[in-house]
Amino acid sequence: MFKEPLVSRRRRNLMQSLLIAAFALTGIGMAQAQVSAPATPAKISTVYTGDVINGKKVVSSLNTDDLEPGKKHLLYFQGVQMSTGQYWYVSVIVAKGAKPGKRITLTSGVHGDEMSSVHTVQTVMGRLNAAEMSGTVMAVLDIARPAMESMQRRWPSSGRGLELIDMNREWPGNENGLSAVSRQAGLVFNRLLEPNTDLAIDFHTGTTGVDASAFHIGDMSIPEVKTMMMLYPVAAIWNNAAYPGVLHNAFIAAGIPCFTPEVGAGRRVDMDAIQIFVEGTLNVFKHYGLIPGAIGRTAVDANVYIGKNAVPVLITHGGFIELLVKMDDDVTAGQRVAIQRNAFGEVMTEYTSPTNGRIGALRSDATSEPGNVLMFILSSDTPVSGAAPYPE
Numbered sequence: 354m355f356k357e358p359l360v361s362r363r364r365r366n367l368m369q370s371l372l373i374a375a376f377a378l379t380g381i382g383m384a385q386a387q388v389s390a391p392a393t394p395a396k397i398s399t400v401y402t403g404d405v406i407n408g409k410k411v412v413s414s415l416n417t418d419d420l421e422p423g424k425k426h427l428l429y430f431q432g433v434q435m436s437t438g439q440y441w442y443v444s445v446i447v448a449k450g451a452k453p454g455k456r457i458t459l460t461s462g463v464h465g466d467e468m469s470s471v472h473t474v475q476t477v478m479g480r481l482n483a484a485e486m487s488g489t490v491m492a493v494l495d496i497a498r499p500a501m502e503s504m505q506r507r508w509p510s511s512g513r514g515l516e517l518i519d520m521n522r523e524w525p526g527n528e529n530g531l532s533a534v535s536r537q538a539g540l541v542f543n544r545l546l547e548p549n550t551d552l553a554i555d556f557h558t559g560t561t562g563v564d565a566s567a568f569h570i571g572d573m574s575i576p577e578v579k580t581m582m583m584l585y586p587v588a589a590i591w592n593n594a595a596y597p598g599v600l601h602n603a604f605i606a607a608g609i610p611c612f613t614p615e616v617g618a619g620r621r622v623d624m625d626a627i628q629i630f631v632e633g634t635l636n637v638f639k640h641y642g643l644i645p646g647a648i649g650r651t652a653v654d655a656n657v658y659i660g661k662n663a664v665p666v667l668i669t670h671g672g673f674i675e676l677l678v679k680m681d682d683d684v685t686a687g688q689r690v691a692i693q694r695n696a697f698g699e700v701m702t703e704y705t706s707p708t709n710g711r712i713g714a715l716r717s718d719a720t721s722e723p724g725n726v727l728m729f730i731l732s733s734d735t736p737v738s739g740a741a742p743y744p745e
């Protein structure tokens with residue numbers, strides 16, 4: 354019914370293109386917001402709607418200070434309405450420690466096909482005993498519910514016929530925004546995440562068609578972000594703020610240190626990767642005094658590779674792809690990394706690495722149109738022009 358004026362949409366699209374181009378040229382994220390002051394969360398009260406779904410009380414806003422200490426609380430957060438007038442509820446677990454302390458928030462499901470992110474958060478929450486904790490851990494598991502229902506990356510919007518919108522370009526959202534997904538982001542950020550969080554971790558994975566290694570994306574110039582990322586026994590870090598609209602940058606803009614772990618491949622439960630991120634998250638809790646125990650393995654033990662850029666190799670032809678490298682391989686500039694054939698089996702093109710670095714993401718679908726990402730190479734070399742942002 355209400356349409357965004359075309360001119361402003363074009364201007365916004367132009368701005369986005371310029372920002373992406375700027376990113377491509379510099380390889381440095383635009384969202385350079387630094388954490389300059391401690392988080393000063395807005396005061397918010399807990400509002401119970403009176404509804405109970407599957408035995409869980411429904412809230413439309415939450416202040417974890419209101420919850421009974423020493424217990425785990427399972428709640429539904431009432432998100433944006435659907436076309437039927439029902440609501441997209443979000444599953445929330447709060448482990449409220451017996452004693453006060455840091456408040457750490459774990460999020461998953463901002464993309465709907467990233468199952469290991471959800472499994473990691475579920476596993477971590479299952480390891481917590483609130484009676485022994487000092488502080489609060491809040492887990493918000495299925496933020497882009499309609500995307501998760503069909504295991505696809507993007508939120509299906511009915512705005513102008515079916516559109517698929519990437520929720521991780523919408524943060525911090527707008528409760529009065531021009532799409533349901535913008536409003537969902539606004540509601541979740543304003544009434545759940547921001548007021549209850551001192552430190553945050555937004556879990557992601559590779560996506561449909563593109564597998565990812567186990568690594569972090571985050572800006573190591575922010576001390577708490579560096580501290581948290583290095584507490585994981587993770588073998589690679591993309592030391593970069595990434596781009597505007599992602600949840601971790603909305604947290605950072607609100608003064609809350611945050612980063613994005615990439616828990617391996619999309620769509621499936623990647624147990625090898627999950628183990629790394631469960632251990633690291635428990636290390637973060639131990640470091641900040643939420644739970645007792647000795648710190649386990651860290652990034653130092655994993656001999657972490659830190660790259661400043663995620664350099665893409667873009668697919669230039671349509672056809673069938675044969676990869677010549679594997680995930681986590683170290684590659685050198687000029688090394689052949691893939692060939693592509695047409696339906697006759699004729700080699701249409703060969704791809705080479707534009708940089709020295711390590712393979713961080715690889716196309717998993719066997720065919721492709723031109724323009725898609727074939728692979729990302731984590732690299733500390735000078736950025737290559739034409740680079741696209743990593744699709745976290």
Ligand SMILES: [Zn+2]
Nearest residue numbers: 464557558745
């Ligand atoms: Zn993602």
